[in-house]
Amino acid sequence: MTGPAADSPDGQARVRQGRCRFERCPACGTPTHVHPGIDGREIALQPGNHPAGLLPPRNLRHLSHGIVYPGADPREYGTARIEHVSICLSLPRPAHPVLAELWRALSLRAACERNANRR
Numbered sequence: 001m002t003g004p005a006a007d008s009p010d011g012q013a014r015v016r017q018g019r020c021r022f023e024r025c026p027a028c029g030t031p032t033h034v035h036p037g038i039d040g041r042e043i044a045l046q047p048g049n050h051p052a053g054l055l056p057p058r059n060l061r062h063l064s065h066g067i068v069y070p071g072a073d074p075r076e077y078g079t080a081r082i083e084h085v086s087i088c089l090s091l092p093r094p095a096h097p098v099l100a101e102l103w104r105a106l107s108l109r110a111a112c113e114r115n116a117n118r119r
């Protein structure tokens with residue numbers, strides 16, 4: 001594995017599949033993991049796993065062999081991935097309470113990162 005994902009500044013990019021790459025969202029600047037979807041288009045996932053049972057089913061994604069599939073993977077013990085666009089800071093805060101909380105947490109993390117970069 002080479003490239004920026006292996007040494008991303010936030011230290012969260014632990015890329016297991018060669019087809020993933022670390023990329024900052026062009027709209028809000030926060031880190032994402034970009035993978036191909038089943039139709040071949042690139043999908044920016046939010047780094048980390050999220051509680052599948054608390055999120056709207058239509059927002060759930062899972063990875064298999066580096067490809068993004070809709071829905072949660074039953075082998076992931078109740079966690080799932082979400083697309084970055086579900087909580088992108090360039091968009092209004094989501095109406096769903098858990099997505100809204102993830103959006104809020106991401107906005108706090110982005111603010112902390114901006115402050116750290118100013119020092």
Ligand SMILES: [Zn+2]
Binds near residue numbers: 027028029084087089
């Ligand atoms: Zn974004």
